[in-house]
Amino acid sequence: MAVKKKGYRPSLRALHTTCEHNYAALMKLARRLNNVGDSVSYQVGHSQRYRLRLDEDFPYTSTISIEQQGGLPHYLKALMMVRLYHDVRMAEVCASQHFSRLAPRYPYPNDKMHLPDEKMQVNLFLTEWLKLCLKDGRSSSDFLASLQ
Template identity: 30%
Template sequence: MQRACHPWATACVLSGRPNVGALMSLCEENFARLARLVPELGARPPGVYGSRCPEGVDLYLEIEEQARFTTILRLTYVFAVQGAALPDPDARLRVYHDAGQVEVIDLRQTVLPLRADYRAPALAEKWQANLFVGKWLTYCLRQGRVFADAPVTPPTCASGARVTLCP
């Protein structure tokens, strides 16, 4: 279920001055997007899951930790660049199933002018990172992506070594 867009949240986006309420709303919207992309996320065992799309690069989701109320996961594309595997964007997310929220723990990407490394951010940086993840999840949904129910073999480098997602 998609939440309605709140006028005050839109005003925060336009003004560039987010507040805690707008950030919470954005985290709820991201939870709804992720739930559509990964049905039954809370019931999946740890492992790597893949999503293939004819028009795009493979998307990987790695469930690192699964607890009663939370899941910690990584979400990334893996690009082949000069024989090496490059994860980009590469996000580590904490999902709060009981609260219906997704929190960005770590975000590494080279596309948008955000900080390359996402560390102990202030409200503005949290807003930017969560907005980026929200746009990315929306893009994945528009592509028709969905993750298979069974884990897949993790991506490998040309050398055959496993790609480390979001090291």
């Protein structure tokens, strides 16, 4: 009797919980982004600098890009597009490292070498990144205010 191998099954509850936490944290970091094109930079440690930019703003959704700044080659820099759903207070990564439209699950192995739970993993990466910026990050305006 052959045993059927169980594949990855996405948990909608876990994804929603992660997206809700990401929304709350991102709203703290992006509070100065009022108009399309506005940006704010965060310095973490001595060498890590990130820029948040408001790319789209509609009544129920907004899109924010998060990009690592500095002297790294472009393929090593963190780059994410995050869609904020204001009515349900959720933030979901809709593109990461030049990959967009992430599927809930992928067969493994696959041509692009996505993990079976790639969508969940990029949202968990956003969670960790947001924790880092909230704990140790200083915005460019915070830094300028401390100099005065």
